[in-house]
Amino acid sequence: MSYYFIFSVICLLFARGGFTAAVGYPSGPVDLKAALSKPSMGWTSPNILSFPGQQSFINATERWTVFDPPTYSASVTVRNEADVVKAVKIARDLKIPFLATGGRHGYGTTLGNLKNGISIDLSLLKTVTIDKHASTMTIGGGVRFRDMVDPLFAAGFQIQTGTCSCPGMVGVTIGAGIGRLQGLYGLLSDALISATVVTASGKVLQVSETSNSDLFWGIRGAGANFGVITSATYKVQPIINNGIFTSIDMVFTAAQNVSYFNTLASMVNGNGTFPAKLAAITNVLYNTTSNQTEIITNWAYAGPREEALRVMAPILAVQPVFTNLTDVSWKNLNTETSFGFDAIICEPLGIRSIYSAALRTVSSNTAISVFAKLVDFYAKYPEGRGNTISLESFPPQKVREIPDSTSAYPWRQTITYLLIELSWEAGSSVGDASNALGLELRKDFAATSGYPDLTVYVNYAHGDEKLEQIYSAEKLPRLAALKKTWDPENLFAFNNPLPTHYP
The missing domain is CATH 3.40.462.20 (Vanillyl-alcohol Oxidase; Chain A, domain 3)
Structure with a gap:
């Protein structure tokens, strides 16, 4: 009997993350389409915007799971970091909730608290650059695992990943990133060297062990609470056993x-x-x-x-x-x-x-x-x-x-x-x-x-857990302090959100 066709459903899950950031306010009575479409916005392209009823909107917001999903009134498919900054600022100024998404594989039910928001679609930020001399790889915030494996392998390297090809790599990383090679190399977040983060205020920061190190500590395990990651650089490893x-x-x-x-x-x-x-x-x-x-x-x-x-x-x-x-x-x-x-x-x-x-x-x-x-x-x-x-x-x-x-x-x-x-x-x-x-x-x-x-x-996480069951009582005081520093208005409020004070 062949077992290749025996399953109606098989779900080998992986170190999914999928959502690079989640930000929000209660929706206000605003003509969102008109506000986003103003010439003064200066988007990279007029085709960057999409709205319900358009195929481009479906393409930009389609999710892996439709169980308790977020809903959107508009999508911005960003083409560069400047577009991300503009999208964050207008969402903040108009008090419209938003999510910035890479692979769109996040499935926590807290995401469903976002209603009629803005989708900041990072899927076009797909660059993969490998520095063979430094043994590093830099990717855009929209890169999925399947996008980087071929160029990395061709360069003679590998990296710890999850067990499926479709989740966004950055989204997985900011939760920690578990997978088959963690026994050899650690978590995917352990391979992260640096990242470019757009904060709730619209600032663009470089974070690493030597630059904004506290934020770098926080994004590796609770990253959806602090900003939109537009690019990330990782340490990669030489392939083993050919x-x-x-x-x-x-x-x-x-x-x-x-x-x-x-x-x-x-x-x-x-x-x-x-x-x-x-x-x-x-x-x-x-x-x-x-x-x-x-x-x-x-x-x-x-x-x-x-x-x-x-x-x-x-x-x-x-x-x-x-x-x-x-x-x-x-x-x-x-x-x-x-x-x-x-x-x-x-x-x-x-x-x-x-x-x-x-x-x-x-x-x-x-x-x-x-x-x-x-x-x-x-x-x-x-x-x-x-x-x-x-x-x-x-x-x-x-x-x-x-x-x-x-x-x-x-x-x-x-x-x-x-x-x-x-x-x-x-x-x-x-x-x-x-x-x-x-x-x-x-x-x-x-x-x-x-x-x-x-x-x-x-x-x-499903979304019904206690904070301590996700982040631990030991980590929460420092995480809450970081939240108060980088997101005091709690804009990043949908992906297993942190408080600004603990306890």
């Missing part, structure tokens, strides 16, 4: 779930058994061909096949019912692994409600219990069979080695990231039951996560 990864896609039946989760937990929790070059993505979903709940996984190793098979021996010993062993170049790692479903995963305009938890340890008992609950749910709610869970087990070695004080990101001890992706067809009545399931499963995993409370990676 850029070739060993990838194994596997399928395990429902009857194998106990053995699989026991083995996974023993590997990721064990001392030294989950090496820095290894990453595993585990998905539980309903297979509409076999009519049963299954485990679909991808295990990828940044090294030669012989070495990879030795490292993966424990999970292979569980005897998957299907395997696809391939050698994959780094540039194609996201698109040619996980049964090649990147194209489907990246399809826009789906209903997707996300719940998540960061796990310092993986409890096999919890995973086994959750598997059973999903089996029961799929049986009771056939319309909810598009709901899935993912466990992204990324090695923590380099992440933990970098001091916690380096950036605003607080959860460097995490070994696995839980994603509960709830998806249903428009008009279905299963939405409430699905969200209730998501809350229950998140609570189950949080109770055995190794953290004292629910802990959530900000790019995966």
Whole structure:
């Protein structure tokens, strides 16, 4: 049986961010089209503006998920930094809320608080410049992962990324940026050297360890709260093993779930058994061909096949019912692994409600219990069979080695990231039951996560979490002080917003 066509939905989620900034005031009674279209605005091009009813507006505002989305009355597709400054200033002056977006993959429900705002579309800021001598790459704020992998690989380099090709790279970075190579290189935000930020006042700042260093600290973990990032420069790494990864896609039946989760937990929790070059993505979903709940996984190793098979021996010993062993170049790692479903995963305009938890340890008992609950749910709610869970087990070695004080990101001890992706067809009545399931499963995993409370990676936040569960009580005083300094009027108020005072 071929497993390339067996899934109606598979959602291997990644270190998505998607929204580079979120800014807002209550909408005022203003003719927005007239205000934006004034010749005195001095836009780069008259075609920069679009409004509801136009195809260009749809192109500029189309989102990955339409669950609890923001709404817009106008879009500005910027062509340079000066356009961004003008858009921010007019939104502030007119008291119109706005979001600046790159890949438009942000899915936190706090974004839905924006109504009738301005979309600042960064998608044309797509330059990719590589300095081979300095081992750096500078990208525009609209670059998606898929835009930079080919030129970077051709130059002989790689960089840590998420596990999907379509999210905006800057949007992922400002939440921290988790992914397969973090065991070797750290988080994507750890690779960030500098950024150009347009603040709420319309100022253009260069931020780095030596310039506006406090803001540089804050944008790496809470960046959507402080400005629109128009460009970013990263440290890149020479390709290893000639850029070739060993990838194994596997399928395990429902009857194998106990053995699989026991083995996974023993590997990721064990001392030294989950090496820095290894990453595993585990998905539980309903297979509409076999009519049963299954485990679909991808295990990828940044090294030669012989070495990879030795490292993966424990999970292979569980005897998957299907395997696809391939050698994959780094540039194609996201698109040619996980049964090649990147194209489907990246399809826009789906209903997707996300719940998540960061796990310092993986409890096999919890995973086994959750598997059973999903089996029961799929049986009771056939319309909810598009709901899935993912466990992204990324090695923590380099992440933990970098001091916690380096950036605003607080959860460097995490070994696995839980994603509960709830998806249903428009008009279905299963939405409430699905969200209730998501809350229950998140609570189950949080109770055995190794953290004292629910802990959530900000790019995966649903929007109902406490501030402390996203940013940590330890980081919040400094973050609130930064918010008061750089955004005292709380213009950046839609993407898991920070307060200006804490506690």
